[in-house]
Amino acid sequence: MNFSEQLAQHQQFFSSNSTRDLSWRKNQLQQIKRLVIDNEQLFLDALQADLGKPAQEAWITEVSYVTGDVDHVCKRLERWAKKRPVSTPITAQPGRSYIHPEPQGTVLIIGAWNYPMQLILAPLVAVIAAGNCAIVKPSELAPATSALLTKLIPEYLDNKAISVVEGGVEETTALLALQFDHIMYTGNGQVGRIVMAAAAKHLTPVTLELGGKSPVYIDESADINITAQRIAWGKWMNAGQTCIAPDYIITSKSMIAPLVTALKKQINTMFGKDPKQSTSYGRIVNERHTERISSYLSDIAIEFGGEYDIKNRYIAPTIVVNPPLDSALMTDEIFGAILPIIAIEDFDSAKAFVKARDKPLSAYIFSKNKAQCQAWVNEISSGSQCINDVIMFNAVPDLPFGGTGPSGMGQYSGKAGFDNFSHLKSVLSRPFIKDLPVRFAPYSKMKFKFLRWIR
Secondary structure, eight states, rough: HHHHHHHHHHHHHHTTGGGGGGHHHHHHHHHHHHHHHHHHHHHHHHHHHHOOHHHHHHHHIIIHHHHHHHHHHHHHHHHHHHHHHEEEOOOOOEEEEEEEEEEEEEEEEEOOOSTHHHHHHHHHHHHHTTOEEEEEETTTTHHHHHHHHHHHHHHSSOOOTEEEEOSSSSHHHHHHHHHEEEEEEEHHHHHHHHHHHHHHHHTTOOOOOOOOEEEEEEEEOHHHHHHHHHHHHHHHHHGGGGSSSOEEEEEEEEHHHHHHHHHHHHHHHOSOGGGGOOTTTOOOOOHHHHHHHTTTTTTOOEEOOOEEEETTTTEEOEESSSTTTHHHHHHHHOOOSEEEEEEEEEEEEEEHHHHSSSOEEEEEEEOOOOHHHHHHHOOOOSSSEEESSSSSGGGGGTTOOOOGGEEEEEBSSSSHHHTTTTEEEEEEEEOOOOGGGGGGOOOHHHHHHHHHHHH
């Protein structure tokens, strides 16, 4: 079957109104949960093969993330799908106004390789919850997970509504040439622009989950040991290949030495003296990305780590202090195991540093100063934020996830995902009761005066 026929099949099924049935949606969501639970070990093995993911890390960030998402959505779906009454002004009385969520149609989901299971199935949960059909395109850079999804999705889900396309650039380009009702892409900004340009030809709405350089500000009041533990976990999970991982730290000069010491201690505690031998530390997705990340270390003074093995896709947890601000390390999204630390003068300098750069997907602050924390939330524009932690907002299903500006557009997770993949249709219902003549021609000064008065 070619892709246009595949899309046409889903569009025909959508036209049957079957996906509008909440029982159909719930059944498909439960089937996603079954797909994951029945094949948990196969997914853990595939994620190990693709990214060297430790089983516990893969279970937390991919397997249980999806099953928990299904549970959360199923408990609330009927409430989200109900009509949402809004007030009706006197000018439209008598009448009843409400918002009616309805499905959009068929959605194209283009997944990413760093969380290759979660970033297909979690968007699919939101898409199905909203009553849509879907074609999913797993990342070819995570071939084991892609092959497993391609095998299992047809076995568990309704083939008339949901299907999979495997492949690379050629297949993605062919899919983007078709007229979907919504496109969701997770990945980098360069490809995001290509997706958006293709969608524009059909005026198709897009959700783009991109990335950027997520900053961390640490002030002198922060608990240095807890701060280091939380940052080390968030930065070196998945070997740094997380779009919301800390990309760089900004802090005062006096904080750098104790911070580096505390981070070294946490790295040794989590991964041992030789992280290459640790079963708790992952690998870079392929040799090309390993070469890219290792190239950032050329002519850079390394404070800690720096070892790499391109053939074995290994980059050690690495700390760099005060690299040149015009270096690739500080202009590109690192998306790897290197953590730069930059000295700044004070909190105002930290805010100015972040504001001078593209809006990030996430931004973090570690401080006991409540006023500074609130100022950070108020003034720093980013997709999401944590105060005194990193990444953990992603564990709260009712917090929308998504970027802003160059870090993305559109949100999903929980109700935000349901709304994102729904059309929130406005409806006004009025009875057959004779209207006041004031709204109808012929117009008069008296009618005009009355209208101005009631408004």
